[in-house]
Amino acid sequence: xxxxxxxINFLPASAEGGHGEEESVGAMVVHHxxxxxxxxxxxxxxxxxxxxxxxxxxxxxxxxxxVLMMWLVAVLLIxxxxxxxxxxKKETVSRSKWVNMWEALVSYVHDxxxxxxxxxxxxxxxxxxxxxxxxxxxxxxLMGLIPGLRTSTGNLAVTAGLALLTLLGIxxxxxxxxxxxxxxxxxxxxxxxxxxYVLMLPIEIVSLFIKPFSLTIRLFANMTGGHVVxxxxxxxxxxxxxxxxxxxxxxGALMIYFLELLVAFxxxxxxxxxxxxxxxxxxxxx
Amino acid sequence: MDALKEGLLKLDPGLLLWTIITFIVLVLxxxxxxxxxxxxxxxxxxxxxxxxxxxxxxxxxxxxxxxxKNKEILDNAKDETAKIIAEGKVNAEKIRSxxxxxxxQEAGDITERAKREINTAKERALGELKLEIVNIAxxxxxxxxxxxxxxxxxxxxxxxxxxxxxxxx
Numbered sequence: 001x002x003x004x005x006x007x008i009n010f011l012p013a014s015a016e017g018g019h020g021e022e023e024s025v026g027a028m029v030v031h032h033x034x035x036x037x038x039x040x041x042x043x044x045x046x047x048x049x050x051x052x053x054x055x056x057x058x059x060x061x062x063x064x065x066x067v068l069m070m071w072l073v074a075v076l077l078i079x080x081x082x083x084x085x086x087x088x089k090k091e092t093v094s095r096s097k098w099v100n101m102w103e104a105l106v107s108y109v110h111d112x113x114x115x116x117x118x119x120x121x122x123x124x125x126x127x128x129x130x131x132x133x134x135x136x137x138x139x140x141x142l143m144g145l146i147p148g149l150r151t152s153t154g155n156l157a158v159t160a161g162l163a164l165l166t167l168l169g170i171x172x173x174x175x176x177x178x179x180x181x182x183x184x185x186x187x188x189x190x191x192x193x194x195x196x197y198v199l200m201l202p203i204e205i206v207s208l209f210i211k212p213f214s215l216t217i218r219l220f221a222n223m224t225g226g227h228v229v230x231x232x233x234x235x236x237x238x239x240x241x242x243x244x245x246x247x248x249x250x251x252g253a254l255m256i257y258f259l260e261l262l263v264a265f266x267x268x269x270x271x272x273x274x275x276x277x278x279x280x281x282x283x284x285x286x
Numbered sequence: 287m288d289a290l291k292e293g294l295l296k297l298d299p300g301l302l303l304w305t306i307i308t309f310i311v312l313v314l315x316x317x318x319x320x321x322x323x324x325x326x327x328x329x330x331x332x333x334x335x336x337x338x339x340x341x342x343x344x345x346x347x348x349x350x351x352x353x354x355k356n357k358e359i360l361d362n363a364k365d366e367t368a369k370i371i372a373e374g375k376v377n378a379e380k381i382r383s384x385x386x387x388x389x390x391q392e393a394g395d396i397t398e399r400a401k402r403e404i405n406t407a408k409e410r411a412l413g414e415l416k417l418e419i420v421n422i423a424x425x426x427x428x429x430x431x432x433x434x435x436x437x438x439x440x441x442x443x444x445x446x447x448x449x450x451x452x453x454x455x
Contacts, residue, residue, distance in 0.1 A: 060300035081320035088327040161305030
């Protein structure tokens, strides 16, 4: 990731000689992928008059475009799933293709993500969290593929927020199901000699925090990486100012775009699946 | 690089908090309104499917049993038919030979009777013929006797006859 970004920063130097384009590719990437404050009413009004002070001196709660994107995703999820749930409540087997599609995805989450990691009884209780997680990430990932919209999961703060909830889930479920003391003792696998125990406990505690960290970086890097490549492909057109490069780079960008479609699903699956695995494994000591 | 750090790799605490708030609110809203009914309907359908599969399995076993039974019946029927046909053949053979034998016997009887009738007819004809011949012969003889009998002879015969009568008395 860093290597890629470094390369991007070098590109403008070679590009500037050819034409009068002022914007460097780095700035362009930041402009397209970074967060910013919307300038339209009522968001701008709220930002300026109600949320201009930092909460506890740390949290800048102004509503940025990524916050709006998350809200859009949340509204979409409610608009999609509440009617689907209502339709399924009315008749167990629906004829509607729309309902069946979402239902198939939910049963996919249930069968392939939640069920392998939770016992039947807990699976039902865990479903709301993992379903929301999966569809929230999936829709957020897909959002960025629509021109004019942004991928909220392509931001470290958003993925860190989601991973933080997973970390809370891991520790919370462990403490509730195993008891606070036995959970932290149980972090180290059974049958480890006492001498190694002293060594193992810090490692296990570090690995506990590495899990959400890897979740954060993985989702962020995947969603950002694809977008960066698309932007670079399109930037090549401005760099060379040639129709032939345009054909090639649009074709390349289109290919990456399709790849992004796939990656959106895969990353939603991976994030949810790993979260389920981590939280599911803290149900029992091992 | 600074621009990237500010833009891409910045971890904005406000955004992080917004994410957590948004997500938790979303989970709470969708929990009751969407996931619970959907999961319930999935579960009930899975239950129904399991029941249906079990039922289908039972029905299949039943059908198999019925099929086996039918096969058995069919086999039995086949055996029965073969037996009946064989029996029929044997019976037919028996009846045929019986009829032939009877026909032969009857034919023999008829011939016999015909022969007998012919014989009786012949005998009767012969008897009648004999009687006729005797009558004719008697006629001829009486005519000859009448023509040739002398009175002395007649007297001798009568005497002889009378003497016989006398001897009997």
